[in-house]
Amino acid sequence: xxQNIRDNSQGWIAKTIIGVIVVLLALTGFDAILTSTSNSQxxxxxxxxxxxxxxxxxxxxxQRRQLLQQLGKDxxxxxxxxxxxxxxALNGLIERALLLQGAETAGFAFSQSALDQLILQTPExxxxxxxDANKFDQVIARMGYSRLQFRQMLEQEMLIGHLRAGLxxxxxxxxxxxxxxxxxxxxxxxxxxxxxxxxxAQVTVEDEAVRTYYEEHASRxxxxxxxxxxxxxxxxxxxxxxxxxxxxxxxxxxQREIANLAEQRKAAHVLLEVDExxxxxxxxxxxxxxxxxxxxxxxxxxxxxxxxxxxxxxxxGGDLGYAGPGVYDPAFEQVLYSLxxxxxxxxxxxxxxxxxxxxxxxxxxxxxxxxTLKEKLVRDxxxxxxxxxxxxxxxxxxNAAFEASDLIQPAQELGLRLKTSAPFGRExxxxxxxxxxxxxxxxxSEVLEQxxxxxxxxxxxxxxxxxxxxxxxxxxxxPLEQVADSIREQLSRQRAADDVKRxxxxxxxxxxxxxTPVEQAWHNEGWQVVEAxxxxxxxxxxxxxxxxxxxxxxxxADKPTFTGATLxxxxxxxxxxxxxxxxxxxxxxxxxxxxxxxxxxxxGQQDFAAYRRQLQSAADxxxx
Numbered sequence: 225x226x227q228n229i230r231d232n233s234q235g236w237i238a239k240t241i242i243g244v245i246v247v248l249l250a251l252t253g254f255d256a257i258l259t260s261t262s263n264s265q266x267x268x269x270x271x272x273x274x275x276x277x278x279x280x281x282x283x284x285x286x287q288r289r290q291l292l293q294q295l296g297k298d299x300x301x302x303x304x305x306x307x308x309x310x311x312x313a314l315n316g317l318i319e320r321a322l323l324l325q326g327a328e329t330a331g332f333a334f335s336q337s338a339l340d341q342l343i344l345q346t347p348e349x350x351x352x353x354x355x356d357a358n359k360f361d362q363v364i365a366r367m368g369y370s371r372l373q374f375r376q377m378l379e380q381e382m383l384i385g386h387l388r389a390g391l392x393x394x395x396x397x398x399x400x401x402x403x404x405x406x407x408x409x410x411x412x413x414x415x416x417x418x419x420x421x422x423x424x425a426q427v428t429v430e431d432e433a434v435r436t437y438y439e440e441h442a443s444r445x446x447x448x449x450x451x452x453x454x455x456x457x458x459x460x461x462x463x464x465x466x467x468x469x470x471x472x473x474x475x476x477x478x479q480r481e482i483a484n485l486a487e488q489r490k491a492a493h494v495l496l497e498v499d500e501x502x503x504x505x506x507x508x509x510x511x512x513x514x515x516x517x518x519x520x521x522x523x524x525x526x527x528x529x530x531x532x533x534x535x536x537x538x539x540x541g542g543d544l545g546y547a548g549p550g551v552y553d554p555a556f557e558q559v560l561y562s563l564x565x566x567x568x569x570x571x572x573x574x575x576x577x578x579x580x581x582x583x584x585x586x587x588x589x590x591x592x593x594x595x596t597l598k599e600k601l602v603r604d605x606x607x608x609x610x611x612x613x614x615x616x617x618x619x620x621x622x623n624a625a626f627e628a629s630d631l632i633q634p635a636q637e638l639g640l641r642l643k644t645s646a647p648f649g650r651e652x653x654x655x656x657x658x659x660x661x662x663x664x665x666x667x668x669s670e671v672l673e674q675x676x677x678x679x680x681x682x683x684x685x686x687x688x689x690x691x692x693x694x695x696x697x698x699x700x701x702x703p704l705e706q707v708a709d710s711i712r713e714q715l716s717r718q719r720a721a722d723d724v725k726r727x728x729x730x731x732x733x734x735x736x737x738x739x740t741p742v743e744q745a746w747h748n749e750g751w752q753v754v755e756a757x758x759x760x761x762x763x764x765x766x767x768x769x770x771x772x773x774x775x776x777x778x779x780x781a782d783k784p785t786f787t788g789a790t791l792x793x794x795x796x797x798x799x800x801x802x803x804x805x806x807x808x809x810x811x812x813x814x815x816x817x818x819x820x821x822x823x824x825x826x827x828g829q830q831d832f833a834a835y836r837r838q839l840q841s842a843a844d845x846x847x848x
Contacts, residue, residue, distance in 0.1 A: 267314055269846045270321040275314070282368045283313040285660055292651040314847065322839040324380055327387040334382040339375060342382070362684045368660045391835055395828030402819045403811065409819075412758055412805035415772050416751035420731075422724040422794035424716035434711050438704050445707050446699040450647040451666050454631050455656065455691035456640050458621055460614045467613070469605040477601050478594050485589040491552075491560050492542035492584055494527060495534040497577040507578040511571040515580055518568050524582050533577070546587055556581065618688045622680035625690040631677060634690070644694060659683055666693060721794030728788050728796035735786045735798070756805055767791055768799065775801045 267280040287309060343349060349360040364374040438445065494514060496507040514531060518524050525541025532538040552560065553574035563569060563583040572579045617638060624634035635642040648657040650667055657663065665671055665678040677692045757764060759773055771789040778785050784802045791797060811819070 266848055268318055268848060269844075270318055271325060271844050273321050273325065275317050275321060279317060280310070280314055281664070282660075283317055284310050285368065285664065287313050287316075288651060289660075318845060319836065319840070320380070320384065322843055323384045323387060323836070326835070326839055327383040330387060330390075332383050332386045332390075334379050334386070339379055339382070342378065343375075358684070358686075365661070365682075365684050366659055368664075388832055391832045392825065392828030395824045395826070395831055397820060397823040397827060399816075402816055402823060405823060406811055406815070406819050407807060409759065410807040411773075412756040413772050413775075413801060414753075414755050414803040414805070415757065416753045416800045416802065417768060418751050418798040418800075419791075420724050420728045420796040420798070422717070422720040422796070424713070424720040424794075427716045427719045427723070429712050429715045429719065433715060434708050435704065437711055437715060438707065442701065445702040447697070447702060448649045449699045450649045450697040451672065451693050452647050452695040452697075453645045453657070453662075453666050453691045454694045455643055455645065455689050456621065456625075456631055456635050456638075457643065457656075458614075458618055458638075458640065458688045460610060460686040463610040463613045463617070464603070464606050467606045467609045469602055473605055474598065474601050475594070477605060478597060481597060481601070482591050485591060487589055488546040488548050488587040489560055489583060490546045490585040490587070491544045492524060492528060492582045493534070493537070493544060493556075494524075494532045494542055494580040495537075495577055496531070496579075497533050504573075504578075508571045508573070511578050511580050515568065515570060518580075524568060524580075542582070543584070546585075618680055621688065621690060625677040625680070628677065631690065631692055634677075647695075647697060656683075656689070662689070662691065665691060672696060717794055721790065721796075724794065724796045725790055728798060732786055732788045732798060735800075751800060765791060765797075768797055771797075771799055772801060775799070777804050778802070 265277055266274045267277050268275040291309075343360070344355045348363055349355055351359055361371070364371065367374070369377060494511065496502065496510060498504050498507050502510075510531075514527055518527065525543075528542030529538055532542050534542070537544055549557065549561075551557070553576065555572060556574045556579060559569045559572045560581055560583060563581065565583055565586055567583055569579075569581040572581060621634060621638060621640075624637055625631065628634050631642055634640075645657050646653060648663075648666075650663065652658045652660070652663050657666075659681075661681050661683070665681055668678075670676045671678050671691070672693055675693070678690050680688050680690055682688050754761075754764065757769070757772070759769065761769060767789050768791075771787055775785055775787055778801060784800045786801075787799050789797050789799065
């Protein structure tokens with residue numbers, strides 16, 4: 225047969241077919257290469273919108289940090305499944321993209337001014353109750369965002385929040401649903417419990433069982449992967465001591481500073497607006513009449529209350545309060561600063577109409593002494609020189625680190641100290657090694673595997689570092705001897721729990737078949753009786769409450785029903801349900817309102833979940 229195939233493949237028809245196959249494979253392969261190249265920087269595509277690998281890596285890192293914070297410092301970060309973590313992060317980004325598209329389709333928007341206010345009012349960005357730009361930069365840098373990226377992320381979060389609130393807030397329930405839920409929620413149950421304790425001390429665990437468990441769960445007993453990094457830290461503040469300023473320049477700057485401290489003038493006015501009913505000439509003429517009355521002794525404030533058309537100041541007698549230069553219309557301001565205290569001007573024309581202006585008071589500025597301002601003046605004069613020196617030094621540091629095989633030479637060239645970190649893992653450490661950019665750089669393939677120096681990392685606007693891995697501590701198997709006791713203790717608890725559960729379930733079966741008298745159920749011990757227990761009853765283990773309220777109502781009031789439950793500590797509890805109590809009183813309007821809000825909110829959340837599922841089912845999603 226093989227020879228026949230070989231012979232037939234020499235004909236021109238066979239060669240033509242093979243040629244077509246080769247062309248098709250070539251075209252398909254070329255297309256695959258193009259597709260692969262075009263998507264090399266993307267993790268997924270959602271209805272045409274791309275999710276980049278940078279976004280995915282940032283999300284993975286944030287989820288890892290959140291998990292480690294929840295699990296505590298003693299948790300071994302190497303136990304985290306990177307594949308599961310990455311998949312969960314990608315799923316979250318895909319859902320986020322779908323919701324953003326849904327919000328855009330629905331016409332939701334969030335203004336930039338509202339975004340500014342949200343950032344300014346966020347406590348994490350404040351120092352002593354006021355927004356601090358440096359604190360803001362530091363916080364978002366630890367999160368891995370630039371200012372623009374953070375604003376975009378925050379805007380997206382607010383849009384999704386509006387969409388969720390809009391859908392969730394549309395839920396509603398009927399009065400019948402409210403009453404039915406309230407009856408169930410206010411229901412009480414009469415029951416008794418009998419605890420069968422698990423006793424690990426009575427369990428023997430063989431050495432072979434410990435070894436077997438250790439071998440079957442070897443991945444649990446690994447030391448965490450850690451690195452120690454060397455780094456050079458460049459700080460802007462260190463350059464202030466390297467820059468000198470002249471005394472003459474300081475005094476000149478001081479004079480400019482105090483020259484900008486203008487006096488504050490307290491003005492009052494009478495405003496007449498020019499419109500179709502009142503011409504320019506008429507308005508001016510009326511104010512001239514008022515000026516004559518004021519010159520004869522009439523009260524300016526009383527006339528302002530009667531005639532002024534400024535709704536903001538008329539009720540206050542025309543009082544505009546204190547203000548400095550640049551606040552008022554130029555024509556208004558020019559006349560105001562020409563008046564003496566208590567003097568009233570002639571009619572003045574501005575873009576708002578005609579005014580009579582009275583200078584009520586003059587508040588002289590507080591002139592700080594030179595010594596008070598000296599530190600600020602020095603920093604202001606040095607800042608420009610320091611900025612230039614810092615930028616140049618950062619550039620030199622990055623170039624030197626790129627060209628060198630280690631960080632010793634760059635540190636010597638720039639006169640900086642080479643520092644060494646404490647060991648830290650992928651979850652980060654403390655101080656510098658808690659920074660996400662530092663962690664990413666330390667565990668990147670270029671630095672960790674290829675042994676290169678990192679590029680310059682801007683921790684905040686005033687700090688730049690470069691680093692290299694000095695020591696890589698790979699995960700290693702923890703010897704059995706170090707974990708044998710903990711494994712033995714764990715197996716003892718598990719076996720004791722299994723044993724008591726088997727005995728408890730056997731006894732439960734006898735009770736249900738009425739083979740064992742209830743009073744004799746367990747070594748003649750009595751049952752612990754609980755009457756009229758609510759669903760959230762204090763002092764009762766939640767596992768027992770859940771089991772009790774899952775039990776059906778006894779068919780016969782004289783015959784209790786039974787179930788069992790295993791507690792977190794391994795003990796097994798027999799439960800005897802003897803009765804169910806229903807609420808007798810009708811709901812008050814306040815109670816109905818509370819239940820209605822709760823149920824409507826739950827219904828709205830279910831609607832939002834259904835909306836998310838609908839977006840997923842209708843979406844064109846491709847993962848790369």
